[in-house]
Amino acid sequence: MRVKSLAELNKIKQSAISAVRPRLHRDAPTEEKNILVCGGTGCLANNSDKIIQILTALLKTRGMAGQVKVVRTGCFGFCEQGPIVKIEPDNVFYVRVGLKDVKEIVEEHIMKGKRVDRLLYEDPRIKEKVHTQEEMTFYKKQLRVALRNCGLINPEDIYEYIALGGYEALGKALTQMSRDEVIETIKKSGLRGRGGGGFPTGLKWEITKQQEDEVKFIICNADEGDPGAFMDRSILEGDPHSVIEAMAIGAYAIGADKGIVYIRAEYPLAISRLTTAMEQARELGFLGKEIFGTSFNFDIRLKYGAGAFVCGEETALINSCEGKRGEPNYKPPYPAEEGYWGHPTCVNNVETFANIPVIISRGADWFAAMGTEKSKGTKVFALAGKINNVGLVEVPMGITLREIIFDIGGGIPNGKKFKAVQTGGPSGGVITEKDLDTPIDYDNLLEIGSMMGSGGMIVMDEDDNMVNIAKFYLEFTMDEACGRCVPGRIGTKRLFEMLHKITSGQATMADLDALKQLAYMVKDSSLCGLCQTAPNPIISTMKHFWPEYLAFVKDVDHPRGEGRYVPKNKIGLKS
Amino acid sequence: MTQPQEIDVTKPLEREFSKEKYDQLESFINSLETTKGALIEILHKAQDIFGYLSRDVQLFIARKLGIPGAEVHGVVSFYSYFTTKPSGIHTINICMGTACFVRGADKIAERFKERLGIESNETTGDGLFTIKDVRCIGACGLAPVVMVDDKVYGKVKVEDVDDIINTYRRTGGAVCG
Ligand SMILES: Cc1cc2nc3c(=O)[nH]c(=O)nc-3n(C[C@H](O)[C@H](O)[C@H](O)COP(=O)(O)O)c2cc1C
Ligand code: SF4
Ligand code: FES
Ligand code: FES
Numbered sequence: 045m046r047v048k049s050l051a052e053l054n055k056i057k058q059s060a061i062s063a064v065r066p067r068l069h070r071d072a073p074t075e076e077k078n079i080l081v082c083g084g085t086g087c088l089a090n091n092s093d094k095i096i097q098i099l100t101a102l103l104k105t106r107g108m109a110g111q112v113k114v115v116r117t118g119c120f121g122f123c124e125q126g127p128i129v130k131i132e133p134d135n136v137f138y139v140r141v142g143l144k145d146v147k148e149i150v151e152e153h154i155m156k157g158k159r160v161d162r163l164l165y166e167d168p169r170i171k172e173k174v175h176t177q178e179e180m181t182f183y184k185k186q187l188r189v190a191l192r193n194c195g196l197i198n199p200e201d202i203y204e205y206i207a208l209g210g211y212e213a214l215g216k217a218l219t220q221m222s223r224d225e226v227i228e229t230i231k232k233s234g235l236r237g238r239g240g241g242g243f244p245t246g247l248k249w250e251i252t253k254q255q256e257d258e259v260k261f262i263i264c265n266a267d268e269g270d271p272g273a274f275m276d277r278s279i280l281e282g283d284p285h286s287v288i289e290a291m292a293i294g295a296y297a298i299g300a301d302k303g304i305v306y307i308r309a310e311y312p313l314a315i316s317r318l319t320t321a322m323e324q325a326r327e328l329g330f331l332g333k334e335i336f337g338t339s340f341n342f343d344i345r346l347k348y349g350a351g352a353f354v355c356g357e358e359t360a361l362i363n364s365c366e367g368k369r370g371e372p373n374y375k376p377p378y379p380a381e382e383g384y385w386g387h388p389t390c391v392n393n394v395e396t397f398a399n400i401p402v403i404i405s406r407g408a409d410w411f412a413a414m415g416t417e418k419s420k421g422t423k424v425f426a427l428a429g430k431i432n433n434v435g436l437v438e439v440p441m442g443i444t445l446r447e448i449i450f451d452i453g454g455g456i457p458n459g460k461k462f463k464a465v466q467t468g469g470p471s472g473g474v475i476t477e478k479d480l481d482t483p484i485d486y487d488n489l490l491e492i493g494s495m496m497g498s499g500g501m502i503v504m505d506e507d508d509n510m511v512n513i514a515k516f517y518l519e520f521t522m523d524e525a526c527g528r529c530v531p532g533r534i535g536t537k538r539l540f541e542m543l544h545k546i547t548s549g550q551a552t553m554a555d556l557d558a559l560k561q562l563a564y565m566v567k568d569s570s571l572c573g574l575c576q577t578a579p580n581p582i583i584s585t586m587k588h589f590w591p592e593y594l595a596f597v598k599d600v601d602h603p604r605g606e607g608r609y610v611p612k613n614k615i616g617l618k619s
Numbered sequence: 620m621t622q623p624q625e626i627d628v629t630k631p632l633e634r635e636f637s638k639e640k641y642d643q644l645e646s647f648i649n650s651l652e653t654t655k656g657a658l659i660e661i662l663h664k665a666q667d668i669f670g671y672l673s674r675d676v677q678l679f680i681a682r683k684l685g686i687p688g689a690e691v692h693g694v695v696s697f698y699s700y701f702t703t704k705p706s707g708i709h710t711i712n713i714c715m716g717t718a719c720f721v722r723g724a725d726k727i728a729e730r731f732k733e734r735l736g737i738e739s740n741e742t743t744g745d746g747l748f749t750i751k752d753v754r755c756i757g758a759c760g761l762a763p764v765v766m767v768d769d770k771v772y773g774k775v776k777v778e779d780v781d782d783i784i785n786t787y788r789r790t791g792g793a794v795c796g
Contacts (some may be wrong), residue, residue, distance in 0.1 A: 086760045089771035102705070123760025271716030274757040309663060309700055311695055311757060314767075350698030353754070365657035369697040376621040385656075428718030435760050469717070502717050516720055526697075 048337035051214040053206065056328075060207035063113070066133045067196060068208075077112045077154065080130040082195065084119030084281060085274075085313055087126035087401040091143060094175040095127055098146045103154070112154060112594050115204075118282015120195035121436040122182055125165060130177070130195075137177045138163040147243055168432065168454065178519055182433050187414065187420045190238075190275075190398040191438045202324035205285040211330050213404035217338045221404075225296040227253065232408035233291030234420030237263055239356075239393030240471070240573075241354035242419070242486040245400075249391060252298040252380040255388035262291055263384065263391045265361060266314070269353035270469035271520065273500035276394035276603045277422040278436055280307070280314035283398065284321035288344065290400035292330065295342045298390050300485075303344040306361050310351065317333030348381065353524035354574050358391040360526070371528045372572035394499070395424055415441035419485035429465075430505040432457050435596065439484075446480040449503060459486070460505040464588065468497030470517045471577030472482050473584025493584045495577075510589040511596060514581045515543040521578035534567035541580060546596045556593055560586060640668050641679060654684050658694055662701055671702045677786075707742040708750035709787045712766040716755030723777075724763040728752070728765070730780040 047053050049180040051463070081087075081096050091355035096114055103109045106606050117436045120128045128354060129149065136159055145163055152158045152601040164173040165180060177183050188194075205211070217226050226589065231246030264287060268276040280287060302599040313465045322344060325331045347365050354360045355370035362384050364370035383389025399421060403411045419441040425448065428434050432454035445465060448489060450456070454464050464474040473494040475482075482488050485497050504513065518540040542559045545551045563579035563586075565587060570576045586593060647664050651657050652749075667677055672695050681688040694723065695701045713728045728739070731750055735743050742749045756764050761773025772783060 085756075085771070086758045086773065089758055089761060089764075089773050123758070126760070152691070177720060202784075218701070268757075271755040272718040272759055272761055274755070279759045290747075310753070348659070349700075350659060350663070351700035351754075352698050364659065365656065367656040367660070367694070369694055371697075428762060429721045434762070492715060500717065504721060508721060513721075516717070 045327075046332075047211075047215075048329070050212070050219060050336070053211060053215055056203070057206050057209070057212075060203040063201075064197065064204055064207045065072070066113075068132065070168065070319065070433045073494060074133060075111050077134070078132045079112060079114045079149075079154075080117050080132065080195070082120050082126055082128040083116035083199075084123065084126070084278060085126060086123035088313070090127045091549040094596075095129065095141060095146055096141055098143060099150065106150065106155065106280040108150075108154065109220040111338060115198045116197060117201070118194040118199050119278040119436060121186075121191065121278075121438075122180075122390070123436065124432070126197075129163075135173070135176045135178075137165065137180070139165045140408065181454065182435070182437075182452055185443065186438055187422050187440045188438050189402060189411075189414075190279060190395050190424055191282070192402065193286060194278060199282050199284055199285070200320050202285060202328060203534055204320065205283070209405060210285055210401075211289055211328075213401035214289050214292050214330060214370060215336050217296055217404055218338045218340055222605075223253065223297050223299065225292060227402070228284065229408045230297075230403060233403045233411040234415070234418075235396065235399055235403060235410075235411065236486060237393055237421060238395035238423065238499070240495075242466075242496060245396055248380055248392070249294060249297050252300075252388050252390040255381060257388050258489075258518070259387045260298055261384045261387060261389040262295045262300045262303045263361070263365070263389055263393050264303070264305040264397055264618075265289055265356060266392060266394050267356040267361065268308060268311075268394075268498065269356040269524075270486075270498045272428055272499045272502055273426045273469060273498050275436055275499055276425050277311050277314050279394050279398050279424075280311070281317050284318045285313075285325065286401055287318075287394055288325050288331065288581060290320055290397035291344060292335065292342050292403060293400055294390060294392065296340055296398070297299055298388075300390070301341050301343075303342065304347050304365060304384070305363060306347050306349060308351070308353075309348040315346065315348075352526070353520075354526045354572070357574060358571055360572070361391065362389060369526075370528050372574075374571065378545065392577060395499075403582045416483060416485040416488075418487055423484070423496065425499045425501045427453050427500040427501050427503070430460065430508070431455055431503040441485045442483040444481050444483055445475060448484075448501070449480070453503070456503070456505050460507065463504045463506050463508060463511065465504065466494070466502045466513070466581070467500070468495035468580075469500045470520050471495060471573065471580055472497050473580045474513075474588055476588050493587065494580075510544065510585040510592050511547055513613050514585045515540065517581040518543055518578065521574065525575050529571035531566050532571060532578075535562065536575055536578050537572070538562060539566065539582065543582070547592065551597050553597060556586075556597060573618075621677075625664075634728040636669055636673075636676070638729060644676075644679070645683065646698050648683055652723075658684065658686075658691065659698075660689075662695060665744060670704050673703065677703075704740075705742070707746050709747060710749045710750045710751055710766055711783075712753045712756065713739075714754075714756050714762070714764040714766070715752045716759065718755070718759035718764075719763040725777050726777050727763050727780065730777050734780060734784055748784075 064077050064206045099114050102499050103112050127141050129138040129141045143604050152160050167174050174180050228248050235245045236242040331343050349355050352370050355364045355373050358371040358379050360370040379389045415421050422440050424438045464476050466474050479492045489495050522536040522540045523534050525532045567579045677691045681691045693749050739750045739752045758764050763775050765772045765775050
């Protein structure tokens with residue numbers, strides 16, 4: 045059946061709501077229960093699929109399958125505590141659920157209505173059990189916009205997405221708004237691209253629309269090359285329809301009828317959920333011809349990446365989409381002017397897209413009310429490293445790093461001291477104690493010598509040696525530099541070799557000077573963003589942790605601390 | 620050696636694959652609407668079918684698409700996901716992403732290499748294991764992470780390495796999940 049109008053969509057929504065009612069109307073007494081089990085990559089690795097199997101089987105033998113529904117959702121964000129099982133409408137959040145706990149959940153909680161306290165999260169600071177998600181410090185300061193449906197709906201069931209208002213924004217845009225109105229709304233919302241650069245999304249759409257060409261494309265950048273970040277993956281796994289809906293809205297606005305999702309081949313679960321979602325969207329007519337009974341046609345296909353970080357860069361991505369080596373091109377022309385097969389192409393990031401449907405539904409003002417003056421809305425961060433609550437967090441722009449690390453992240457494990465946090469992945473820099481109270485947004489992070497990037501946030505404690513960390517990042521960029529330009533190809537290699545010389549205790553003060561000089565040279569002369577930003581970890585660790593560099597030069601036996609990095613690349617190195 | 624060697628160019632240089640596999644690849648290529656821009660897609664498919672992209676397979680694709688073999692090889696060598704060597708029965712992917720690194724992935728990698736006596740991208744003599752470094756499996760919450768075939772092991776400690784290896788040793792090729 046194809047949905048031809050908003051009224052028809054609304055009818056489907058009304059009947060779909062019953063399936064999610066226990067999750068939405070906690071106050072309305074109901075016999076029905078939903079058991080939400082996390083089906084994100086982290087929890088799946090801890091047997092959450094088997095938990096679902098056992099739950100379903102137990103409920104069946106107890107004759108409760110009718111009233112109790114088991115739902116496999118996307119990531120809840122609190123991956124450190126996985127596998128996570130949440131029971132609604134009771135609003136009880138169980139953590140670290142093992143296979144042997146499942147029987148107790150069914151017999152005690154479901155049958156007798158008694159909470160299994162043993163499985164609740166214990167707040168380490170107050171040493172008390174916390175019953176609901178809302179009470180946990182991990183969730184208290186979060187604001188979920190892009191992740192709104194992750195951990196709430198079954199990503200493989202389009203009706204659950206519709207029950208929560210899904211595809212209404214697309215219907216609204218197509219039947220009630222002109223293309224310019226859509227673009228105007230996105231511009232007014234202040235949404236900036238979440239892929240790293242922070243370019244205003246509405247403006248990019250406008251530029252693409254203005255190009256005179258019959259053929260245009262919209263591309264979703266799901267390459268996510270930043271090692272240590274998994275937000276795009278979680279969105280695609282937990283809420284693929286929001287990305288599909290957003291791409292259709294964007295395509296309408298810029299005048300494209302074909303879309304591509306460029307996704308890493310290493311993300312099999314995201315690929316499978318996205319494929320399922322696309323099939324369902326086609327069946328209901330949200331992709332295909334004459335969407336919502338209008339003359340707008342649009343469809344999406346997948347293209348697989350093949351493991352090259354530089355392919356996240358938009359011009360390289362387009363070359364890769366065309367089946368070539370993923371080497372970047374000079375800009376201008378920008379993809380919005382001349383992209384896929386020479387046609388105007390709008391490339392946006394997954395998280396950027398995930399924000400679009402809510403902006404259209406709830407309005408630009410609603411979105412612009414969140415965040416700081418120049419960075420509106422929220423940002424998803426992948427919090428990892430030496431931190432208690434590893435996971436995915438979404439916070440309003442303007443929150444401080446201290447709040448993220450110490451309130452949401454629960455501080456540093458094992459009583460160790462905080463040392464630094466690297467934001468922005470390999471392109472970013474370290475931030476130390478003194479800047480922890482800076483409100484986070486695109487501009488402030490640049491000002492304190494780092495950047496937003498895609499949102500990887502790696503916390504380091506006193507055991508980490510910062511020269512080794514810089515060396516780790518440099519080996520990454522050296523490996524990943526495509527070699528197209530000389531500063532990128534040779535510069536990153538020399539930088540890495542110099543760092544290696546330093547950490548193996550063979551360097552002199554003159555080498556430190558040379559390192560600094562070369563770092564700036566590579567930064568200023570490389571062709572694309574990859575190697576232009578590659579020296580950032582060196583520059584920022586030299587600035588903040590100069591004594592650690594000195595220690596390697598002046599005292600070879602200086603304790604190096606954990607994280608001592610043994611390079612994989614032995615070519616040309618004497619160690 | 621300064622003299623050119625005599626070689627028999629008609630003799631295949633590598634282990635031959637069955638005709639069915641080539642047929643499977645050929646029918647995939649024939650099913651494409653257009654081969655324009657489809658090289659990477661075809662290579663993905665070929666690697667699915669053959670397990671790796673041998674010289675012969677690369678040449679087969681080049682001829683089929685009417686493009687130079689060098690172009691195919693240029694693409695294959697650019698992307699780390701493509702491999703030109705056969706891998707062992709089990710692939711041990713050790714995550715070398717930042718989140719895993721700061722939680723000690725390098726020590727885990729060292730232990731695997733020491734126990735199996737191979738470096739990354741190498742295969743053990745018995746053909747059982749291949750070690751690969753990967754960049755972020757996307758389960759950073761469980762760092763350090765090791766993925767053997769499709770199974771993800773989270774929060775791996777150096778002491779766990781022997782157990783993981785043994786799980787796959789004991790049962791030879793027949794381990795699942
Ligand atoms: C080396 C490099 C790697 C990049 N990797 C990614 C990536 O993995 N995902 C992404 O969305 N953007 C990545 N970008 C940014 C893209 O080039 C592009 O700016 C972005 O996809 C635009 O989308 P947005 O405007 O929604 O942020 C990368 C840029 C560079 C220079
Ligand atoms: S800067 Fe680096 S990644 Fe970019 S073109 Fe040059 S070598 Fe390639
Ligand atoms: S994977 Fe389950 S909470 Fe993230
Ligand atoms: S860094 Fe290892 S899984 Fe992400």
